[in-house]
Amino acid sequence: MAGIFEMHDVSAGYGSEMVLSNIRFAVDELDFIGVIGPNGGGKTTLVKLILGLIRPMQGNIVFQNPGERNLIGYLPQVSQTDKSFPITVLEVVLSGLMSLKRGFGAYGRNDFHKAREVLALMGIAQLEKKSIGELSGGQMQRVYLARAIVASPRLLILDEPNTFVDNRFEHDLYELLRELNKKMAIVMVSHDVGTITSYVKTIACVNRNLHYHKSNIITQSQLTAYNCPIQLITHGEVPHTVLGEHNHTHHHE
Amino acid sequence: MSENILNLLNYTFFTNALLAALLASITCGIAGTYIVSRRMVFISGGITHASFGGIGIAWFMGINPVAGAAIFSILSAIGIEFVSSRSNVREDSAIGILWSLGMALGIIFIFITPGYAPNLMSYLFGSILTVGTTDLWLMTALAVFLILFFTGFYHLILFIAFDEAYARAHKAPVQLFKYLLISLVALTIVLNIRVVGIILVISFLTIPQSTANLFTHNFRNIILLSILIGIVGSVSGLLVSYYWNIPSGATIIFAFVILFALAKGFQVLMEKAMIRKQLNR
Numbered sequence: 001m002a003g004i005f006e007m008h009d010v011s012a013g014y015g016s017e018m019v020l021s022n023i024r025f026a027v028d029e030l031d032f033i034g035v036i037g038p039n040g041g042g043k044t045t046l047v048k049l050i051l052g053l054i055r056p057m058q059g060n061i062v063f064q065n066p067g068e069r070n071l072i073g074y075l076p077q078v079s080q081t082d083k084s085f086p087i088t089v090l091e092v093v094l095s096g097l098m099s100l101k102r103g104f105g106a107y108g109r110n111d112f113h114k115a116r117e118v119l120a121l122m123g124i125a126q127l128e129k130k131s132i133g134e135l136s137g138g139q140m141q142r143v144y145l146a147r148a149i150v151a152s153p154r155l156l157i158l159d160e161p162n163t164f165v166d167n168r169f170e171h172d173l174y175e176l177l178r179e180l181n182k183k184m185a186i187v188m189v190s191h192d193v194g195t196i197t198s199y200v201k202t203i204a205c206v207n208r209n210l211h212y213h214k215s216n217i218i219t220q221s222q223l224t225a226y227n228c229p230i231q232l233i234t235h236g237e238v239p240h241t242v243l244g245e246h247n248h249t250h251h252h253e
Numbered sequence: 254m255s256e257n258i259l260n261l262l263n264y265t266f267f268t269n270a271l272l273a274a275l276l277a278s279i280t281c282g283i284a285g286t287y288i289v290s291r292r293m294v295f296i297s298g299g300i301t302h303a304s305f306g307g308i309g310i311a312w313f314m315g316i317n318p319v320a321g322a323a324i325f326s327i328l329s330a331i332g333i334e335f336v337s338s339r340s341n342v343r344e345d346s347a348i349g350i351l352w353s354l355g356m357a358l359g360i361i362f363i364f365i366t367p368g369y370a371p372n373l374m375s376y377l378f379g380s381i382l383t384v385g386t387t388d389l390w391l392m393t394a395l396a397v398f399l400i401l402f403f404t405g406f407y408h409l410i411l412f413i414a415f416d417e418a419y420a421r422a423h424k425a426p427v428q429l430f431k432y433l434l435i436s437l438v439a440l441t442i443v444l445n446i447r448v449v450g451i452i453l454v455i456s457f458l459t460i461p462q463s464t465a466n467l468f469t470h471n472f473r474n475i476i477l478l479s480i481l482i483g484i485v486g487s488v489s490g491l492l493v494s495y496y497w498n499i500p501s502g503a504t505i506i507f508a509f510v511i512l513f514a515l516a517k518g519f520q521v522l523m524e525k526a527m528i529r530k531q532l533n534r
Contacts, residue, residue: 051418051421051422052421052422052424053418053421069423072422072423076418076419081416082415085414086286086290086470087411088470091408091411091472092415094408095408095411095415095416095419098412098425099424131470
């Protein structure tokens with residue numbers, strides 16, 4: 001098996017409500033998958049399944065190396081975190097290394113070094129002593145991204161990383177992800193299809209079912225065929241490969 | 254007056270009270286920082302009032318009321334944590350039910366117990382001047398345990414408390430630690446009921462922390478600063494209580510509120526001064 005994990009006919013949901021049904025999905029090493037789909041279609045549920053936060057109602061998820069400790073790095077939606085929690089930037093980033101610690105013990109000198117290195121990579125080294133409540137939205141995203149990658153995971157999962165951030169950071173973020181993708185697979189959930197498709201390698205359309213599209217070029221008619229009712233909207237100067245050439249005029253109608 | 258204070262130190266009941274204030278400041282400073290950071294003030298209020306049921310049942314059965322309260326509050330704490338981990342139950346409603354049920358059980362059992370009924374006021378409002386040696390030993394044990402636990406597992410506690418989903422995704426022992434910590438919160442509450450009483454213990458767990466939080470946003474510093482504020486507030490409250498013969502729980506909480514108001518005023522003045530400095534530049 002070359003993939004990081006495989007989902008076999010997985011169904012999942014909450015209580016008696018099924019959100020995802022009979023999903024087949026696999027993430028290969030160094031893939032960069034954009035997960036798109038309408039709100040309520042099950043994008044976040046898919047993320048929770050991969051993270052092990054919910055269990056499948058049916059089917060199973062097979063990881064290549066189930067015991068591996070720095071398998072997954074995760075960037076949650078900003079709205080899911082508590083902004084007034086008294087924790088410093090450095091402590092947040094260090095916590096990304098927690099899973100590597102045997103017995104979840106204290107951090108060593110090496111850990112501090114790694115955390116500071118990642119903060120420097122994000123361009124926020126000067127913020128390490130600040131508490132997260134003092135940061136702007138973009139700075140906070142950088143801190144969480146630093147936490148997600150500090151352990152050099154094999155798979156990086158990003159849940160709506162482009163909400164609440166300014167355009168400049170968004171651009172930096174995507175460039176950084178392109179760089180990171182040389183070392184790790186990335187799964188990125190986004191509502192902003194137009195922008196992400198120029199960075200991702202493949203696309204997964206999630207709307208109760210999952211259709212894996214082995215290319216970053218997708219057309220409106222393909223989306224319709226995948227039962228994925230989202231509008232392809234492109235943004236100004238951002239380069240996009242969303243639409244096949246012949247569809248371009250059609251899109252602007 | 255200073256001579257009077259020195260004379261007071263010759264009385265065991267007063268040195269006991271001072272020690273109790275110190276230990277309460279340490280235990281509440283640590284547990285309260287966890288409570289405030291995780292926004293568990295309402296849960297803690299529920300546990301506090303539920304413990305009164307334990308006091309009543311223990312009184313009825315003729316066992317130590319503190320032991321009864323401890324068992325009862327730990328069970329209700331674990332119960333609330335269990336309920337809140339299932340998404341289909343409304344946590345705040347469950348707390349509300351437990352809150353009033355505990356008080357009702359306490360009153361019923363105390364009143365149906367034949368013979369002398371204990372002074373309810375001392376449980377509701379605390380009586381730091383009657384703290385005994387056993388209480389002090391128990392509080393010391395709790396304080397030592399809390400210090401060791403929060404020092405040894407500091408980063409893991411922060412990791413889990415700050416972002417539970419992230420911690421669970423990384424296979425941290427989230428559920429175990431949540432149960433352990435809520436039980437420690439319950440024990441802290443019960444052992445401090447003697448000092449400030451059921452109605453007021455929640456203030457000991459929140460006001461010093463909120464005051465500290467005005468000046469620092471660092472978990473460790475909030476703990477240390479709220480212990481200091483706890484000591485200043487409880488000792489001054491204790492003295493006022495002694496000289497004016499007012500229940501100590503109330504005077505201690507009042508001292509906390511005054512400290513909070515002073516700190517808030519100081520903070521506002523500092524901010525204004527900073528703005529003026531920047532404008533003049």
